[in-house]
Amino acid sequence: MPETRQDGQALDLPPGMRATLLVCIIASTLAVVVTFYYPGALLLILLAATAPISFMRPRLLFYTLVALLPLPMFLATGLPIRDLGSAARIGLFLVLIVRMYSGGRIRILHWLTGGTITRLLLIYVVICIASVAINPITYESYRSLLRLLSYLALYYSSLALLQTEADVKTTAKVLMGSTLVICIVSFWQFISNDPGTVWHLLYDNDELAYVWVRRVTSLFKTENQFAAYLNWMIAFGIGFSFVRGDRSLRILSISASATGLVALILTQSRGALIGFVGIVVLSLVILPLSARVRTLWITICTAVALVIFGALTALPERFSTLDPEALTRLQIFAIAIDLIRRAPLIGIGYGSFPAYTEGLLPHMLDTHNLYLKLWAETGIIGMLAYLWMKFIVVRTGFAVRHTSPVMHAVAFAVLAGTTAEMIHGMVDVFLQVIPVSCVAWMLIAMLATPKASKETR
Numbered sequence: 001m002p003e004t005r006q007d008g009q010a011l012d013l014p015p016g017m018r019a020t021l022l023v024c025i026i027a028s029t030l031a032v033v034v035t036f037y038y039p040g041a042l043l044l045i046l047l048a049a050t051a052p053i054s055f056m057r058p059r060l061l062f063y064t065l066v067a068l069l070p071l072p073m074f075l076a077t078g079l080p081i082r083d084l085g086s087a088a089r090i091g092l093f094l095v096l097i098v099r100m101y102s103g104g105r106i107r108i109l110h111w112l113t114g115g116t117i118t119r120l121l122l123i124y125v126v127i128c129i130a131s132v133a134i135n136p137i138t139y140e141s142y143r144s145l146l147r148l149l150s151y152l153a154l155y156y157s158s159l160a161l162l163q164t165e166a167d168v169k170t171t172a173k174v175l176m177g178s179t180l181v182i183c184i185v186s187f188w189q190f191i192s193n194d195p196g197t198v199w200h201l202l203y204d205n206d207e208l209a210y211v212w213v214r215r216v217t218s219l220f221k222t223e224n225q226f227a228a229y230l231n232w233m234i235a236f237g238i239g240f241s242f243v244r245g246d247r248s249l250r251i252l253s254i255s256a257s258a259t260g261l262v263a264l265i266l267t268q269s270r271g272a273l274i275g276f277v278g279i280v281v282l283s284l285v286i287l288p289l290s291a292r293v294r295t296l297w298i299t300i301c302t303a304v305a306l307v308i309f310g311a312l313t314a315l316p317e318r319f320s321t322l323d324p325e326a327l328t329r330l331q332i333f334a335i336a337i338d339l340i341r342r343a344p345l346i347g348i349g350y351g352s353f354p355a356y357t358e359g360l361l362p363h364m365l366d367t368h369n370l371y372l373k374l375w376a377e378t379g380i381i382g383m384l385a386y387l388w389m390k391f392i393v394v395r396t397g398f399a400v401r402h403t404s405p406v407m408h409a410v411a412f413a414v415l416a417g418t419t420a421e422m423i424h425g426m427v428d429v430f431l432q433v434i435p436v437s438c439v440a441w442m443l444i445a446m447l448a449t450p451k452a453s454k455e456t457r
Contacts, residue, residue, distance in 0.1 A: 058099070061092055062161050065154075066442070067174045069435045070182045070219045070229065072202050083434060086150035093153035096160050111159060117396060117448040118159075120389040121441075125152055127382045128350035135349035144351020144432050151441045158445030165406045168446055169249055172240050172409075175439070176252035179233040183259040186216035186226070190266050216266045220435070227264055227272030228421070228430045232439045234260045235279050235416035239409035242287060265308060271427040273308065275420030280304070282416045286401065329368045329427070332357070336372040347379035351432060366432070370425025390418060393444055400447065410446045417443065 065088055073084035100108050113119060128148055132141045162168055185198065199217060220226040237257030240249055264272060280301050287297070335357060339348050348356065353376055357365050367373040374383035394415060401411035417440065421430075430436040 058092060058096060058157075059161050059167075061088070062157055063170065063174050065089060065092070066171060067178045069175075069438055070178060072219065072221070072434075074202075083147070083150075085434065086147055089150040089153045089157065089438075092157050096157060100160070111156065115448050116392055117389070117444060118155075120385070120392055121152065121155065121444075124382065124385045124389055125149070127346075127378055127385050131347045131378045131382060132349045132352075134346060135343075135352065138349065138352050138355040140355045141349045141352040147432060147434060147437070148350065150434075151437050154438050155441045155445045158442045159449055162446055162449055165404065168406055168410065169240075169243075169246055171442075171446075172236065173249055173252055175233065176237055176240070176249075176256040179230075179237070179256040179260055180252070182218040182226075183230075183256070183263040186218040186263045186266060187259075189216045189218070190214070215268045216263060218263070220433075223267040224269050224272065224428050225430060225433045225436065227267040227269035228275075228424055228428070228433065228436045229439065230260045230264045230267070231272055231275050231279065231420040231424065232413075232417040232436065232443070233257075234264065234276065235420065236409075236413040236439075236443070238279070238283055238287075238416070239412035242293075243405045243409050245405075261304065269424075271424040272420070275424040278419040278423050279416040282419055283412070286398075286412060286415065328365070332365055332368050333372060336367045336369065336376045339376045340372070343379060344375075345379045345381060347375065347377045347382060350377050350382070353377055366429055368428050370422070370429045370431070373429045373431065390422070393447065394418060396447055407447075410443065414443045414447050 065085060068085060071085075097108065100111060113122070125148060129145065132145055135141075162171060189198065193214070198219065199221075202219065202221075215223040216226065217223050218226050220229065234257050237253040237260065240253040241257060243249065243253075261276070264276060284294075284298065284301070336353065339353070339356060342348070353367055353373060354365060367376060371383065374386050378386075397411040397415045401408045421440065424430075
């Protein structure tokens, strides 16, 4: 019979347990001391702490990172990489390389370079790195490049971990669940007329001043960033709303799409709303709808259009006039065009544009145009590489959408999200917005993985 500890009696731990506990106490104390004197070390400490989880349960870490995508996890450090999520994504990728090494070099090489989409992504990343290497290095270019590498790391992690339709469905549930949460936060901001509490908690250490004009931001830095993310989630939700056989997934998808649309209207993002129109039009063209369901879907889309029209007419100042922000964008476009003339082939360096606006504008701003940003920062070579990669992604989406209902949903999400990105990209850009880019790269990985249509590992 095992001995029981009486009150006041010292706890008798096995020698191995005592040693482990002592190591944990010493490590925690050192972590606190080091972090107090050098906050940047916290990033490395937290990354090291998640390494055992990555080795033992990589999918658990992957789903956690997906769920936390909308949450900014920035640390007040002077390091180029300040985002804990980016560090964790790169760490997960390195762990997967070590785990895959047992399968041989051929398996790793196939994972890293196999497939047209993967090779095109690598070409684009190499061009971005080259544009930074041959230009004067800025802090913004370093930060942007490390974020880009974290997107690539998430892409490879998605290729490795999303092997079956069950994996894709689980990821969809996680995304839809987190979308519901951020939409609820935005509703609270609008109803309470107090978004500043959340915003200042997350972004007070950043360089952007905040002015509340009743446009919700949820957990994002700006309204337009939130709107761009919502378009991807709405596209994803609409696609999986038509996947049968998983009731909880359909309920989550329909709920996230509906609440996402309401939140999208509350952002008052004109470019995102026009992008949403592209999503609706595409849904009428490529979703696998019967005659009865198509009629119902057209009715729903018509009702949604009337609701949006009513919401827009209630905001005449926002949607019928040019505000100072729109006029500022014209000035930004002129700066971008001037930089393109200076370096038309390879650009000024990936992610460097905001640094060039310092002194010319009240504060650093991005190009507010996807195509001007690509051309100005990575040159005509980088812009063509990015657009060609997107073209191949779209072509692949049309090619695989009939393989299974789940892959049809994924293909629609990629096609509709890309359509919204290209439309919204005429007036804004989100290449350095972590949640938006991570979702885009992860969905492309789902599309580029033929094994995702199988139910067995």
